[in-house]
Amino acid sequence: MTTESKKPPTVFISYSWTTTDHEQWVYELATRLMSDGVMVKLDKWDLKEGNDTLAFMESMVTSTEIDKVLIICERGYQAKADKRTGGVGTETELITPKIYGNVGQEKFIPVVSERDEEGKPFLPTFCSSRMYVDLSIEYEKGYERLLRTLHQAPMHRKPALGAVPSFLFEQEVSHYESSNLIKQLNSAIENNPKRVRGITSSFINTFLGELKQLEITSIDNPSLLDETVKEKIDESLPLRNVYINFINSLSESDEIDSDWIVELFESLYPLAHNQKNNSYYESQFDQFKFFITELFIYTCAILIKHNQYKVLSEVFNNEFHTKNFTNDNLKIRFEGYRFYIESLERLNERLGYRKFSYTGEILSQRADNSLISKEEFLNTDLLLHYISKILRPDERYFWFPTTYMYRSAYSHFKLLSKLKSKRHAEKIKCIFNADTIEELKLSISSYSVAQPIRVQNDYFNQAPHIASIIKPDEIATML
Template identity: 40%
Template sequence: METKKVFISYSWGLQEHQEKVREIGTRLMSDGIDVILDQWSLKDGHDLNFFMESIVNDNTINKVLIISDKNYSLKADGRKGGVGTEAQILTPEIYGNTQQEKFIPIVFERDEENKPYLPTFLKSRKYIDLSTEEYYEEEYENLVRNILDAPQIRKPKLGTIPSFITEEKQHDSKTYFQLKSLDNQLNKNPLKVDSLTNDFLSIFLDNLWNFQLVNTPRSIGEFGELLINNLSSYREMRNDYIEFLLKVTKNEYNLDVERLISFFEKSSLYKKPRDFGENIRSYYEADFENFKIIFQELFLYTIAIAYKNNNYNLVSDLLNSGYYFSDVTGRNTELEKFYQLYSHNQNLENYYKELENKITGFGHYVITNLNSNISKMEIIFADTLNHYISELQSKNYKKWFPTTYLYKDEYRDFDFFIKLTSKRFFDKVKGIFNVEDVESFKALISNYQQVVEKENRSRPTYGNWHSIPFIFEAVKINKVATER
């Protein structure tokens, strides 16, 4: 960075004032700024007027600092003494020079009404305020940044015009139009959150049938391509769901979890044709694999968003409540847990393995199609949390496997498990583990660890590759709730 040069203009007065001016000049010099100040630059015998005129017209001077106190203000307006002469020289420069940022007023003193002392020709200018000790350091930093052209807040780089403006594209989803009025309705009546949620989710479920696969090919490549294109065409509606969820899961709205539970319970309806038994007598299970993927992904986003919004009670209810799924024949079954929404999605797995040699199909799909409002680590955490809770709950083989964990940053830990050392945080999230206190939580983890060790279980892995730590390895159990 090139050395900047400044000239300090001020009014001679009390010795204390001159020392204060000299201190600023000295400090600027120590900060790498070359300062022209009469106290060390003006020699005996120099013509004062010529010195001032030459400084103002010197192109090597980057800034002129005009230090204004009561004395300077009165003399400049009255055109008295050396200050008056300087004012006559500076005024046309300030008003006529297009580069007006060269002249920086610095307020040294304020009047009885706390108004800054500034001469008339400077009253409309933005100034640096060094009149109070409280903000002195902050304002001094602003001055240095101004001189060095190093603003604390830089103007962002100009980007490109958004594609939704330049592209001929219409968003005709009914969920989109429902979403557009949601904010306004919630602001008017927050108590309507449950009914508005019902309306949105009903429209979403109805529109979801538009994406049913028909006459799917049997080859892995052709089916996989059809499946990916189908999921891509549905993505806008998925993004509507995510934006909707970001709004209604805020704690201030107190959303009834039953609205979301009922929504996911209806996923079982999407395992067979809508009018099965009436006009359709048979179907291929693969024709509904997209719906399995859709509901699994939506649940993942639901947990991630509820946690992002600090709605820990909602996360707890979603992970610990019973779900009343019906089977493909329409018969009711026993209450199940959320991990019934997890599916291996064999065709998606086969397609990505054959096409791109990916270890996990669903994990690759989720990570490569992330919504911009949710980070990679947020979705991986939700996936991992689902896995841990299912491990603690499930007594059989059916569990939630965190397919996205493979994409976790190797040396980055989840904040959730680190923050469990805080009693305040633990008290907020303990419901996620369905426990009442620290002792119950420790017992839960300890009992699980004993079962794992007794059965000689190995860490869950992706084939023979990357493994997923057990929860008792992720949680520092002896440090839980030991800090404030």
């Protein structure tokens, strides 16, 4: 219903002639309400000489044409109402039964215009337990509340009842506890930053606990294990998104540090290997290998998104102390979190999908998170390859960019393109282990591969050379 066609509310103002100043206060309130579309019944302009005052008051209180009765509560009104004296006393005798007889009534609204020396509102006994509108302190705020009440336009509207969330009845992995920690984290960041460290520690333990739901505990048909792995990867998506939201909140608020990231991935690594003294299939843990690789790419993408280059540099240069089934004192670099997922490539061949890399295919398909675009995800995977070859050129094992073939040849590589700006190059150079612009140019120049980076049988595509995106002599040539 539009404001033009809606019938204006009609209100009666019940008040005491305590002082001339108070009478003027009431008169100005009534006048303003009239100007704001409220039909006001007031003795000053509705009670004429010769009228029966008692009949007028009774009609105002009992009439069905009166939508609301505003009870102006101040020192004089409270005294007269409680002692039942004067016109206020008469109105009180008329109003009281209607209030006490209907607990849920909304017609009679106390409006506080004055408070006592202790700051308590002057509320008559008959309405002391009722919610009131306060015009004694923040007048404008209280007036808006009153106006919204009269026009039935509340500031906080009750939302429409929606449908029951379908995920409640879906057989998906539970992520309630880790999702709840995101809410706690966001609240702590805003209201109590000292709690952030404790929440981040709790998240690691909670997240690891929820990941146990992805374990493959029984294998009825080993020849179909690859399909089970794919199913577990599909089930992991909600947990992946929870993690992305958590680290995004940390990074965005500048509460992120490399120690937390290192601790998390040191704790994740053992999931990719058998930890029990029993027989097992190596592919039985491939869902975790995929998940960990994906999480590492997203971690770096989030850090880049929020310009956390120092933290990213520390992660790239850190030595991760973790373990697997045969070694409790395993030391790896970040390249160790890029796993080859044998079961997915076997599934690719067995079912005739004919993908150059089924792992890359799935990573690309899943790169649909609202915080990180697909292009950003694919670029980050490629960046990890460049960093790996630049920082550790002599290492046999490097980060292979599994998703390179899903990157458009015309894709914009924002981070590397920004190196043309001297201002941005100064910020970004640390991730290439460079202290100066000249060292940065040397680092980029040092990228070298003995042969094109491509997956087996992909004769038409190869990972782009870094020089095809940014040439060393282009670095820092702009402001």
